[in-house]
Amino acid sequence: MSTDFVEALEQHDIESIKRIPKGDLHNHAPRGANVRFIEKWAGVQIPRLNHKFIDLDDMQAWYKNNIRCHCQGTEGYEIRIKDADGGVKVTINTDDILIFDVSISQMFLDLYKANVFSASELNEIGKNGLCS
DSSP: OOHHHHHHHHTTOHHHHHHSOOOOOOOOSSTTOOHHHHHHHHTOOOOOOSSOOSSHHHHHHHHIIIIITTSOHHHHHHHHHHTOOTTSOOOOOOSOHHHHOOOHHHHHHHHHHTTSSOHHHHHHHHHHHHHO
């Protein structure tokens, strides 16, 4: 990533953002949430996994029952993603571009516009994706 990426975000220039390489590598454990942070934020105890997810349905069920129920809506999404790093490198991705019609470039711009991350933070996150 580069200063060009930061400048494109700051100028809301989606076409320039699209031209800059970004990684779309990621994992689903546990959907980008820092469990301890969510427990503290929501005042709840979240059960720890005692097994690997069998498949995406297994992951979705655990997530729905243990994370999403405490972090719903835009505020919940922002809480999950803002503290997702917790010492782990964060990446931004899209699994369902055909369903949601949102590109990875648009997701970077949307997160910037919503003040979830600064342009320099998004630049670092973009580098994380390229190095994953």
